Amino acid sequence: MILDTLSDQQKHAVVKDGNVLLTACPGSGKTRVIIHKLAYALKNIDADSKQRIVALTFTVRASEEIYRRLNAMGINSKRVWSGTLHSFCLEWIIKPYSCYLPELENGFLIADETYVSDIISELKEKHKLKPIDPINFRFNRDGTFAEPKTVQKRVLKEFHERLQAEKLIDFELLLYYSYKLLTQHPKIKKTLSNIFSLICVDEYQDTQDLLYAIISSIITTGEGSSNLFLVGDTDQAIYASRGGVAKSLEEIQDELNTLPIEQLTLTGNYRSTQRIIDFYSIFQTNPITIEAIGANKDANSIITYNNTVDKGHLVEEIALLIEHSLDNGIPEDEICVLVPQWWLITTITKQLRAKLPDVNFDASGLAPMSKNRNNIWYKLSRLFLTLPKPKIYSLRYKWCTEVIENFKEHTNTDFKEEYQTERSVLRLINSITSNETEGMDYLNDCFDQFLDAVGIDQTIYEQLLINRKTFFDVIKSRLEDPTFQVPSDIESFMSFYREMSGVVINTCVGVKGEEFETVIAYGLLKGYVPHWNDIFNEDPVTASKKLLYVICSRAKTNLHLISETGRQTKAGNPLEITPELQGLEFEFDEI
Numbered sequence: 001m002i003l004d005t006l007s008d009q010q011k012h013a014v015v016k017d018g019n020v021l022l023t024a025c026p027g028s029g030k031t032r033v034i035i036h037k038l039a040y041a042l043k044n045i046d047a048d049s050k051q052r053i054v055a056l057t058f059t060v061r062a063s064e065e066i067y068r069r070l071n072a073m074g075i076n077s078k079r080v081w082s083g084t085l086h087s088f089c090l091e092w093i094i095k096p097y098s099c100y101l102p103e104l105e106n107g108f109l110i111a112d113e114t115y116v117s118d119i120i121s122e123l124k125e126k127h128k129l130k131p132i133d134p135i136n137f138r139f140n141r142d143g144t145f146a147e148p149k150t151v152q153k154r155v156l157k158e159f160h161e162r163l164q165a166e167k168l169i170d171f172e173l174l175l176y177y178s179y180k181l182l183t184q185h186p187k188i189k190k191t192l193s194n195i196f197s198l199i200c201v202d203e204y205q206d207t208q209d210l211l212y213a214i215i216s217s218i219i220t221t222g223e224g225s226s227n228l229f230l231v232g233d234t235d236q237a238i239y240a241s242r243g244g245v246a247k248s249l250e251e252i253q254d255e256l257n258t259l260p261i262e263q264l265t266l267t268g269n270y271r272s273t274q275r276i277i278d279f280y281s282i283f284q285t286n287p288i289t290i291e292a293i294g295a296n297k298d299a300n301s302i303i304t305y306n307n308t309v310d311k312g313h314l315v316e317e318i319a320l321l322i323e324h325s326l327d328n329g330i331p332e333d334e335i336c337v338l339v340p341q342w343w344l345i346t347t348i349t350k351q352l353r354a355k356l357p358d359v360n361f362d363a364s365g366l367a368p369m370s371k372n373r374n375n376i377w378y379k380l381s382r383l384f385l386t387l388p389k390p391k392i393y394s395l396r397y398k399w400c401t402e403v404i405e406n407f408k409e410h411t412n413t414d415f416k417e418e419y420q421t422e423r424s425v426l427r428l429i430n431s432i433t434s435n436e437t438e439g440m441d442y443l444n445d446c447f448d449q450f451l452d453a454v455g456i457d458q459t460i461y462e463q464l465l466i467n468r469k470t471f472f473d474v475i476k477s478r479l480e481d482p483t484f485q486v487p488s489d490i491e492s493f494m495s496f497y498r499e500m501s502g503v504v505i506n507t508c509v510g511v512k513g514e515e516f517e518t519v520i521a522y523g524l525l526k527g528y529v530p531h532w533n534d535i536f537n538e539d540p541v542t543a544s545k546k547l548l549y550v551i552c553s554r555a556k557t558n559l560h561l562i563s564e565t566g567r568q569t570k571a572g573n574p575l576e577i578t579p580e581l582q583g584l585e586f587e588f589d590e591i
């Protein structure tokens with residue numbers, strides 16, 4: 001029954017025992033296979049056991065989508081743990097075992113990303129680096145910096161001294177400490193391999209070396225009791241300059257020692273028309289023929305390229321393209337505008353909203369909340385800012401589990417007797433309201449009412465207070481930051497969390513793995529695509545080809561590419577068109 005909607009190749013991948021590396025072209029159903037693999041594996045897990053199956057995703061949005069899809073299939077996802085590698089390490093390794101590591105035994109907080117980028121800007125200035133000079137924050141397996149340059153290393157050293165003095169850890173330290181704990185304490189590996197019977201990794205081609213190290217150390221310890229299911233597409237590897245490594249089958253085999261791993265593949269593309277596929281195949285770095293096999297394979301497809309529109313008329317141009325799709329019956333949430341850099345999301349959303357007042361937009365990537373998703377107050381805020389709709393029930397249930405567990409870790413006590421279960425806590429949260437109209441006041445009020453009801457006096461738990469301050473400090477600084485221009489009222493706060501629908505505005509990384517009828521991508525200029533980091537590092541040609549490949553392969557039917565004129569570098573030089581788009585021999589459409 002679960003497998004009814006799958007092709008034979010997909011079914012084979014789902015039911016295959018043992019370790020599997022599944023590689024396939026865009027739109028071939030890799031994500032669909034992961035969802036079904038989880039559903040299928042759940043059949044073998046006793047609902048009352050402690051066993052879990054894991055799905056590691058590249059973005060939080062993707063992990064939430066997994067819960068949503070399982071929910072939609074009517075599957076109880078209580079035994080599924082899905083999240084990013086960082087939350088996996090925090091949840092399953094760092095939090096339960098930090099007492100074994102001298103660096104963490106006296107307590108720690110996860111540094112807020114905004115706070116980290118402020119420190120880095122300050123240190124770059126001190127060491128006379130330009131803001132755009134890239135720094136590799138990754139650690140090697142032996143704890144040395146992956147960054148080779150001397151000045152950058154000096155910045156890193158001072159950065160880590162600052163973190164240490166403030167008992168903070170960033171995402172890179174989190175991974176390195178996790179790996180260290182696993183290698184120094186085999187008991188931890190053993191426990192985790194007993195818990196996880198299956199670990200699925202989506203988009204493996206963009207994960208870093210430490211992921212392979214961490215996951216394979218758990219898998220090998222299981223000696224066959226836990227299986228690895230790696231899924232990805234090396235042509236879609238767009239994180240190389242930020243430490244992503246698309247390991248080969250042989251390299252992955254080396255990680256697994258003597259445990260066998262089999263490579264499987266999927267052929268055919270269910271997503272896009274043949275015309276779209278033929279276009280983006282131009283950017284392949286490993287030439288393969290991709291055949292459209294979806295219901296829309298021969299549908300009329302429009303591909304346009306505009307390299308003459310001036311930056312001043314860009315919004316008008318994008319608005320026309322959106323209207324063109326809407327006029328052709330394409331629903332709003334099947335249209336996506338891809339921005340070249342995340343900080344451009346606010347401006348373009350505001351401008352498009354003003355230009356198209358009757359159109360809804362989903363710019364959920366731009367919440368006023370702290371990006372520090374591990375902050376306990378952030379987790380609680382999600383429950384206060386979302387409505388208890390059936391569609392997101394399992395997601396809210398999972399958030400609630402995290403809230404209960406996190407409070408227990410912070411306070412070492414349980415909530416009052418009547419609030420010991422997720423259902424009762426959710427009921428409490430759903431019943432709390434506030435008359436405050438400003439987002440921050442509203443949340444503060446709800447938090448206080450919540451603490452009061454569950455019987456926690458926050459003043460006696462230092463970390464709770466520090467976390468609460470960090471959470472609100474970041475919101476405050478975002479509200480005051482003219483580049484963000486985030487509205488401060490509670491309605492706007494809620495709109496960021498509401499099951500938002502409308503034209504999606506996001507970055508290419510933010511919509512990794514997703515698909516839309518129409519994709520409109522602008523800013524296809526050297527410096528954005530390829531990014532400066534890739535230009536300064538090696539091989540900008542491959543980097544920009546892969547980015548273009550990922551951007552264009554999100555489209556099912558229509559693709560509109562724009563390299564606007566009039567953009568400049570900080571030094572005042574014009575940004576050139578992405579070289580891979582210059583002189584393309586392709587018959588673009590006009591609309």
Ligand SMILES: Nc1ncnc2c1ncn2[C@@H]1O[C@H](COP(=O)(O)OP(=O)(O)OP(=O)(O)O)[C@@H](O)[C@H]1O
Nearest residue numbers: 005006007025026027028029030031032270271513
């Ligand atoms: N067996 C199938 N029958 C019909 N449609 C399918 C089948 N498998 C996948 N699809 C559809 O094809 C589209 C692409 O699937 P999916 O997102 O899983 O691809 P993917 O390989 O993960 O793509 P990417 O690598 O680009 O993220 C989705 O709309 C999915 O529902």
